[in-house]
Amino acid sequence: MSIEKAISSNDVPTLVNWVGCKATEAGNRLSTLEVSSPHTNEIIAYVPISGYEEVDSAVKSSEKAFLSWSGLTYKTRAQYLLKLYNALTEHMDELADLIVKEHGKNKTEAIGEVQKGLETLEYAISLPQLVQGKVEDVSRGVQCRDERVALGVVASIVPFNFPFMVPFWTLPIAIGCGNTMVLKPSEKVPITMTRVAEISQSILPEGVLNIVHGDKSTVESLISHKGISAVTFVGTSAVAELISHTCTRLNKRVLALGGAKNHLVALPDCDIEMTAQDIVNSFTGCAGERCMAASALLIVENAKKDGAEGSSEKFSDRLIKRVVDIASKINPGSDQSPRVMGPIIDKGSLIRIENCISQAESEGAKILLDGRLQSEFVSKRKDTNGNWLGPTVILHGSTSDSAMHTEIFGPVISVYICESAQEAIEIENANDYGNAACIYTGSGAAAEWFTKRFRAGMLGVNIGVPVPREPFSFGGIQRSKFGVTDITGDGGIEFFTYRRKITTKWSVPVERSWMD
Structure with missing residues (x-):
């Protein structure tokens, strides 16, 4: 049963992972956590704790999809993102209601959250115009150019306070640049992104976006997996620092955003x-x-x-x-x-x-x-x-x-x-801090x-919540951020790609005059 039907029928669903655009049952051998309503503390869902095998399955699905997905042009990937944008816009009110239900925001704030997440998706649709590299004749017969290349499979670990917006800080730019993603929602608010996965399954190719649910152990399996090339995290500074050190030791690119004062x-x-x-x-x-x-x-x-x-x-x-x-x-x-x-x-x-x-x-x-x-x-x-x-x-x-x-x-x-x-x-x-x-x-x-x-x-x-909007990136300093670049905007493009430089030289033709 889909999340939409389960919620509307007042059932208490047990959530599933989304691997290869398919709902993947957690299995009886895995334990679950209760998801409760902040309004009443009633149980509204159960979320599975994914083990290494479930994480490995999701990563392998993303690895399989990466070759074909990264081989598409930016323009083609942007067309997929545009379809996703239109679908999510149609479901905006439903997504806002899910945010209210599992997080507790008022409806106005929840709608604003969805709109803010969609702003980053709008930005990512413009990637074909944003990622153009440099080309220059650096010497006679020698030309240099650079281009942005996707990293591979990236992991996004997101917090409870913005069930939709924070995942969309990373998802659109990451996959728009040619990466594939394994996303772990917060176990406190896992319903919204599960619904997003349902909506996206008929839009995104198999394996481009995979979702695994879980807790700390799931995060540890995800960031230590050899198939993960880069990790983004948003949460407390203590955990952000730990994840940053772990990823650096494993030679993974990492951007971990922490707390604030x-x-x-x-x-x-x-x-x-x-x-x-x-x-x-x-x-x-x-x-x-x-x-x-x-x-x-x-x-x-x-x-x-x-x-x-x-x-x-x-x-x-x-x-x-x-x-x-x-x-x-x-x-x-x-x-x-x-x-x-x-x-x-x-x-x-x-x-x-x-x-x-x-x-x-x-x-x-x-x-x-x-x-x-x-x-x-x-x-x-x-x-x-x-x-x-x-x-x-x-x-x-x-x-x-x-x-x-x-x-x-x-x-x-x-x-x-x-x-x-x-x-x-x-x-x-x-x-x-320095947020x-x-x-x-x-x-x-x-x-x-x-x-x-x-x-x-x-x-x-004279603005007490100075949140930058695209193309400006989001990010603090000091103990509010561990890693390089910022998230969203041009900082997001920089994080989710590396620059490949190509120098070419062909034999120099013999010069001839017009008389020849």
């Missing part, structure tokens, strides 16, 4: 209303479960101009008050509205986030808005047994507080008031000063 800096000349709304959108969107979410807000107080005209209230007080007010109006839910926030992915994550809030409180920080106590979210949790937690705003008196350094990965923001721009930049620079940073200001000079000094790969000016 994104800092937003607000200056007194910013538009308070716009800034407050953007900050809330940044730290509560997708329940804060995204690597680009705001995590720390650094407010630079202006000691010479404490308040606005006709007011003695400080800038920091006005901004914090507005942030808390906007965040407090967010309600729990999953309908198609930007003013509702979905649940946390699972009980373990919910407990971990609540422990981070409790620890901040025990260290002396002030909880200005407590998501553990917000009545709407408390009621929702009692009524549904779901993993509901409201937006949380914490005011810190010390930069040494644990919440100022820990990647909480939830709808929680830490606020610290700085005495100067220099202090703010020093705090941001001291952070181990994103943002400055809120009305001054071009101030924006330039901060963007030249932030230590992060993706920067925003």
